[in-house]
Amino acid sequence: MADGYTIAIDWDNDGxxxxTGETVTDDVLQRGVVTFQYGRDSSRALSPPRVGAIGFTLCNADRLYSPENPDSPIANDVAPAARILVExxxxSTLYPLMTGRIDTFAVTARRxxxxxxxTGFDDLSLLRGKKITTEMYAAQRTGTLIGIILDAVGWSAARDLDVGATHVPWWWANSDDAFDLLTELLRSEGPPSIAFIAPDGTFTxxxxxxxxxxxxxxxxxxTYTSTRTGLDCCDTGGFGEGGFGECDYGG
Structure with a gap:
């Protein structure tokens, strides 16, 4: 495999x-280079998790990505929430960078x-606005309760959950927002606990x-070092003593 990044969109949602048209790497415009972020919404250790976001711009000179173009082979498949994969x-080693879903799809048709x-979001966004109700749980660890939240929202992708170091005496949900419940459990656990969607789509x-x-x-x-190597700047010893160094400075 050649070195470099690839961006693909699962237009027809077949997994x-x-x-056709799903590898869009060659159409990414330099003026709209790919940007993505995830982790926390600020640098503070108690900040809530950030929904991962991605954005890029595609060249559409041939109108491949225009849903109204009957000659486009993907015209009937272009729709919101299509899966995005960045690797x-x-x-020769393939690394996932981000998975997500399209949020906005804006076609510019000027000459x-x-x-x-x-633009798109990762699957942590599926918890926002999702109201859940559960039974009451006694003396459960935070990791177990986060797993219950994922079950309640119908999470079917992979998950990698620590057990948690905090026991919650009593916990339940009553038509509460799943993302807010997750944030509350992270605060109960304390810093530096964190929840995020890993680059391969695993809830972590x-x-x-x-x-x-x-x-x-x-x-x-x-390992980072300040020691110079043979590939660094040449030795400038001799300055102040009438010399010019090894690179013929001034010569």
Whole structure:
């Protein structure tokens, strides 16, 4: 596989990204480079989770992405909430960067600007505005209760939930917003607990002890140094002593 990123949209919602017009990488305009973000809505440790967002602009000079164009092979499939997949290949290894769904799809038809602006959200957005009701639970950990929220909203994708370090004496939902309930449980767990949708679409919950227990926090991921190497700037020794250094400065 060649190095680089790929963007695909599952227009016909059949679970793959291999049909006509679904690989849109070559149509992404440089002026609207792909941007995406997820994690927290600010840098504070107690900030609520951020719904992952993505945005990019496609060239539409051939009107492939125009739903009203009868000659477009995907005209009947272009619709809101189509799945988006962003991946990157580095040294022949494929890494997922984000999965989500289209939120806005705006076609620009001016003579000098035939393009489509697309924004989307990851599946954490499915919890917003979703009212749920549950039975009452006694002395359950936060991870178990987050799993109950996911069950109540009909979450069918993968999930990776820590058990949680906090026991909640009593917990229930009575026509409450699922996202608000999730935020309350994260506050009960305390920092640095977090919930997010991983790049491969897995709902992920980490409790307040995860940085003390997980290998990703205990094992060095990279090394940075200020020591110069042979590929860095050449030695400038000799300045102040009448010399010009090894690179013939001033010479």
């Amino acid at each position: 793959d990204y291999t049909d 990157e290949t580095i040294d 000098g600007d035939r393009s489509v602006q697309i 919950y980490r409790d307040r002890h995860h940085r003390l227990l997980r290998a990703a926090s205990l094992t060095s991921q990279a």
